Amino acid sequence: MRFAFNLGNAVQIFVFVAILGPIFLGLFQNVVSVFGQKAYLDIAGLSANPLHTLLSVPGLSTAVLTSLSTGILATVISLWLALIFCIIFLQKIVKSGKLAMITMLLSAPHVAVAIGLTFLIAPSGWVFRLIASISNFENPPDIFTINDPFGVSLIAGLVVKEVPFLIFVIIASITQIPVKSYLCEARALGYDLANCWIRIIIPQIWPLIRLPAFVVLAYSLANVEMAVVLGPTNPPVLSVLLMRMFLSPDVTLLAPASVGALLQILLVLFVFLVFYLLEVLFRFFGKIWLCIGNRSAIFGIIFPWTVQFSFCVMLLGCFSLFLSVVWSFSSHWRWPSVFPEALSFQTWIKLAPNLVLFLGDSILIASLTTLSAIIIAIAWFQTEKRDNAMDGKLLPFAICIPLFIPQIGFLFGLNSVFLKTGLSGSWFAVIWCHLLYVFPYVFIVMANPWRSLDPRISKSASALGVGPLKQLLFLKMPILIPSILAASAIGISVSIAQFLPTLFVGAGRISTLTTEVIALSYGSDRRILGVVATLQALVPWIAYAGAFFISRYIYNNRSGLVGISQ
Amino acid sequence: MRNLIRICLISVSLIFSVTAPLLSATDWQSVVDKSRGQTVYWNAWGGDTRTNEFIGWVGAQAKTRYGLNIKHVKLTDTAEAVSRVLSEKAAGRNSNGSIDLIWINGPNFFSMKRENLLFGPFVADLPNAKFLDLSQGSPNTVDFTEPVEGLESPWRLAKFVLIYDQARIKEPPTSMLKLGKWASHNPGRLTHPDPSNFMGATFLKQALLELVSDASILQYPVESEKQFLLETAVLWDWYDDMRPNLWRKGNSFPENESVQKQLFNDGELDFAMSFDPAVAAAGIEEGLFSKTTRVFVFENGTLGNVSFVAIPFNAANKDGAMVVANLLLEPKVQARMQNIEFLGSFTVLDLQKLDSESREIFDLLPSTPALPKIEDLGQTLLEPHSSWMTFLTQEWAKRYTR
Numbered sequence: 001m002r003f004a005f006n007l008g009n010a011v012q013i014f015v016f017v018a019i020l021g022p023i024f025l026g027l028f029q030n031v032v033s034v035f036g037q038k039a040y041l042d043i044a045g046l047s048a049n050p051l052h053t054l055l056s057v058p059g060l061s062t063a064v065l066t067s068l069s070t071g072i073l074a075t076v077i078s079l080w081l082a083l084i085f086c087i088i089f090l091q092k093i094v095k096s097g098k099l100a101m102i103t104m105l106l107s108a109p110h111v112a113v114a115i116g117l118t119f120l121i122a123p124s125g126w127v128f129r130l131i132a133s134i135s136n137f138e139n140p141p142d143i144f145t146i147n148d149p150f151g152v153s154l155i156a157g158l159v160v161k162e163v164p165f166l167i168f169v170i171i172a173s174i175t176q177i178p179v180k181s182y183l184c185e186a187r188a189l190g191y192d193l194a195n196c197w198i199r200i201i202i203p204q205i206w207p208l209i210r211l212p213a214f215v216v217l218a219y220s221l222a223n224v225e226m227a228v229v230l231g232p233t234n235p236p237v238l239s240v241l242l243m244r245m246f247l248s249p250d251v252t253l254l255a256p257a258s259v260g261a262l263l264q265i266l267l268v269l270f271v272f273l274v275f276y277l278l279e280v281l282f283r284f285f286g287k288i289w290l291c292i293g294n295r296s297a298i299f300g301i302i303f304p305w306t307v308q309f310s311f312c313v314m315l316l317g318c319f320s321l322f323l324s325v326v327w328s329f330s331s332h333w334r335w336p337s338v339f340p341e342a343l344s345f346q347t348w349i350k351l352a353p354n355l356v357l358f359l360g361d362s363i364l365i366a367s368l369t370t371l372s373a374i375i376i377a378i379a380w381f382q383t384e385k386r387d388n389a390m391d392g393k394l395l396p397f398a399i400c401i402p403l404f405i406p407q408i409g410f411l412f413g414l415n416s417v418f419l420k421t422g423l424s425g426s427w428f429a430v431i432w433c434h435l436l437y438v439f440p441y442v443f444i445v446m447a448n449p450w451r452s453l454d455p456r457i458s459k460s461a462s463a464l465g466v467g468p469l470k471q472l473l474f475l476k477m478p479i480l481i482p483s484i485l486a487a488s489a490i491g492i493s494v495s496i497a498q499f500l501p502t503l504f505v506g507a508g509r510i511s512t513l514t515t516e517v518i519a520l521s522y523g524s525d526r527r528i529l530g531v532v533a534t535l536q537a538l539v540p541w542i543a544y545a546g547a548f549f550i551s552r553y554i555y556n557n558r559s560g561l562v563g564i565s566q
Numbered sequence: 567m568r569n570l571i572r573i574c575l576i577s578v579s580l581i582f583s584v585t586a587p588l589l590s591a592t593d594w595q596s597v598v599d600k601s602r603g604q605t606v607y608w609n610a611w612g613g614d615t616r617t618n619e620f621i622g623w624v625g626a627q628a629k630t631r632y633g634l635n636i637k638h639v640k641l642t643d644t645a646e647a648v649s650r651v652l653s654e655k656a657a658g659r660n661s662n663g664s665i666d667l668i669w670i671n672g673p674n675f676f677s678m679k680r681e682n683l684l685f686g687p688f689v690a691d692l693p694n695a696k697f698l699d700l701s702q703g704s705p706n707t708v709d710f711t712e713p714v715e716g717l718e719s720p721w722r723l724a725k726f727v728l729i730y731d732q733a734r735i736k737e738p739p740t741s742m743l744k745l746g747k748w749a750s751h752n753p754g755r756l757t758h759p760d761p762s763n764f765m766g767a768t769f770l771k772q773a774l775l776e777l778v779s780d781a782s783i784l785q786y787p788v789e790s791e792k793q794f795l796l797e798t799a800v801l802w803d804w805y806d807d808m809r810p811n812l813w814r815k816g817n818s819f820p821e822n823e824s825v826q827k828q829l830f831n832d833g834e835l836d837f838a839m840s841f842d843p844a845v846a847a848a849g850i851e852e853g854l855f856s857k858t859t860r861v862f863v864f865e866n867g868t869l870g871n872v873s874f875v876a877i878p879f880n881a882a883n884k885d886g887a888m889v890v891a892n893l894l895l896e897p898k899v900q901a902r903m904q905n906i907e908f909l910g911s912f913t914v915l916d917l918q919k920l921d922s923e924s925r926e927i928f929d930l931l932p933s934t935p936a937l938p939k940i941e942d943l944g945q946t947l948l949e950p951h952s953s954w955m956t957f958l959t960q961e962w963a964k965r966y967t968r
Contacts, residue, residue, distance in 0.1 A: 233820075420657045
């Protein structure tokens with residue numbers, strides 16, 4: 001017992017050093033660079049104080065406000081849509097075509113979805129081309145359908161991408177709640193289906209999905225990829241504003257930008273706090289509301305509509321991705337043609353030599369990262385102590401810190417540290433950096449199945465004299481293969497999509513599909529963008545499809561195992 | 567005959583006295599020898615496929631002729647490379663740096679020079695520098711008013727041009743003032759990239775050059791905020807008048823020139839902007855623009871500058887980088903670069919300094935209707951001092967970002 005305790009601690013310490021070490025080093029370096037900045041450019045009107053410079057950036061308050069509003073609204077809407085979708089389709093979801101739609105959007109990187117959406121809804125996009133072909137107006141309308149100042153299109157893009165992720169997470173956690181028996185009891189008491197869920201099941205789901213929901217929240221508040229394509233421009237959201245400062249030729253803006261990165265972190269933490277307080281309030285008043293016990297009909301009316309809406313949202317997303325594919329094969333497709341004037345492989349052929357070169361490296365990095373993440377996660381689950389509240393709630397939250405902190409804020413500092421140690425530009429450094437982002441997802445996906453594994457299995461095995469390693473290899477692993485495969489798929493898709501970590505830490509020496517793709521996508525050729533978005537969506541999708549079919553193959557004549565693992 | 571030899575000798579010595587090479591021919595040979603087998607990491611903006619292909623071609627040339635490899639590190643923004651070298655310096659990595667060669671100019675060069683992040687001077691050591699006009703004050707020796715001092719080697723010309731479609735607009739405006747007037751008759755059809763992007767800043771600089779009472783003051787640093795506001799008042803008056811007529815009523819701006827080009831291509835805008843005079847011809851060739859797309863410049867000239875390559879102070883493969891910089895100045899390479907079938911970017915070489923054989927290659931380059939002749943591009947206006955750009959973008963943000 002004593003031994004297990006020590007080993008568990010060792011694993012945890014290792015994880016924290018490996019995952020949080022780089023973050024804190026990077027942040028620390030950032031703070032140092034803020035205060036150690038020498039003051040040049042001392043011309044009138046330019047202050048050398050980074051904080052002062054940051055606060056005097058025009059539009060900062062608007063940027064902060066739009067960051068907050070888009071991030072919070074996108075998260076709340078996504079949560080609501082995903083929950084209701086799961087409620088209505090709970091039993092049928094796995095077998096239907098909806099799953100294909102969900103995985104397709106789930107695996108596609110944010111930037112691919114954003115690019116696809118602009119193909120669809122921009123004033124010169126497909127929708128308006130369709131309208132123009134009927135009503136015959138000459139020029140695209142001069143209106144905000146993307147990049148609107150309030151960030152509506154950004155919210156739409158985030159919702160399209162986050163709803164499938166949340167559905168995925170909810171499906172995984174619902175299996176831990178005896179939904180059927182709750183529903184039977186509640187319905188026997190005269191509540192309709194919608195009320196059963198709202199009153200009984202959702203409050204139980206929330207603690208299980210809180211962490212992924214916060215991940216979505218943090219991403220929505222601080223993402224760059226989607227905001228730069230769909231978000232407001234003058235001023236942009238805070239993250240894009242900071243990126244502009246980091247990428248300004250004027251190196252004196254680096255220090256204020258670093259302060260801004262700290263501000264972005266505070267912003268995320270502040271919203272977390274607000275959400276937590278809301279949860280406390282809901283818990284308090286929810287109990288009173290439950291006790292009152294009225295049977296409101298309103299939810300029964302809203303639910304079907306909401307589901308139709310989430311359907312539309314996902315169809316929108318899938319159609320956007322489809323448009324990217326069409327663009328990649330078109331040779332001429334100018335306004336106002338609804339369909340491409342000619343189709344060809346020319347763009348693919350032209351880009352192939354470039355992309356094939358980087359595809360191998362991307363897959364290698366993604367595989368190595370995912371493999372190490374899975375090994376570390378298994379080590380964690382093997383050694384963790386369940387009864388400890390710290391282990392159950394706080395530690396997983398800590399692991400997700402990389403997902404909560406804006407990348408640009410600590411990567412610059414982290415690379416300085418890597419430079420000092422000679423690690424910058426090495427494969428090891430890049431894989432390590434990817435691990436920061438891959439590990440939390442792998443952990444989230446694997447945690448529930450591993451923790452809810454029937455403890456009697458291992459007790460029986462121990463009683464029969466089977467050691468821990470043998471138990472892991474021959475009992476647990478075969479049962480938990482689906483969770484490992486799902487984690488691999490997510491891990492690979494997360495790693496493939498990483499742009500800034502590869503760019504900063506790879507020092508330009510290590511190029512992946514995504515760095516190549518983003519560099520190309522700064523050009524103005526829609527067909528190239530189409531190729532880029534298609535490829536970016538395709539590679540992770542293959543990983544997902546692979547995971548799905550492998551687990552189906554394995555379970556083909558072991559159907560009894562499915563029940564044990566869930 | 568003897569006279570001829572003497573003239574040759576004199577002219578050779580003249581050339582040498584002007585460019586004052588620090589390395590003799592044998593020294594250069596040792597640079598070439600050392601470069602064999604090196605891999606030069608060339609950090610260059612990767613948003614233009616034709617440029618990327620050209621860099622790929624240069625790589626193949628370098629491989630066959632010098633046995634060295636070029637790896638194109640595609641940047642989304644040149645400032646990435648600047649901050650990378652800066653952080654390498656901050657971390658004490660004074661040799662074996664990750665960047666060997668950067669495509670650079672203007673504010674990025676200014677930043678690197680000020681922070682002592684550049685290797686050199688090396689330009690005069692390049693044998694092919696003899697084809698350049700390096701006389702005092704020539705565009706190859708001054709980058710946005712900042713003296714180059716041999717720290718970066720030119721490779722292509724950039725000139726601010728506007729893109730339009732002849733089928734839509736018969737006679738494009740001939741000045742910034744007229745462009746503003748055009749917008750008032752055609753609201754919602756004109757915009758410029760966000761001034762935080764260099765192309766957006768260029769638009770403001772071009773307007774300032776036209777509107778300011780005395781353009782020569784722009785060649786010196788901004789003296790004070792007061793001076794700046796005084797000199798630019800006329801610019802802001804003009805801009806305030808024009809702004810409501812801009813695309814999206816001047817409330818939103820394309821992120822960069824590529825986005826703007828895409829909007830132009832989609833028919834959302836009637837003008838786009840570029841620093842590449844061959845942009846229309848190249849776009850037609852790629853099937854992006856309609857066949858009637860052309861470029862134009864203003865009657866009083868437009869801003870122009872030179873694109874350079876520079877070597878960071880801590881570059882791991884300086885020899886290889888110099889060989890590449892030299893290769894870029896080879897007449898045959900420059901001619902391919904100017905060839906519209908490949909890149910269409912104008913050469914930095916002084917054609918007078920080439921032998922007749924090399925000059926003929928340039929004369930025989932193919933042309934297309936959308937490609938302007940170099941004489942059609944009008945006068946080249948000098949880039950203002952960098953501080954004007956800094957102040958312009960800051961003041962613009964102060965006024966129009968809410």
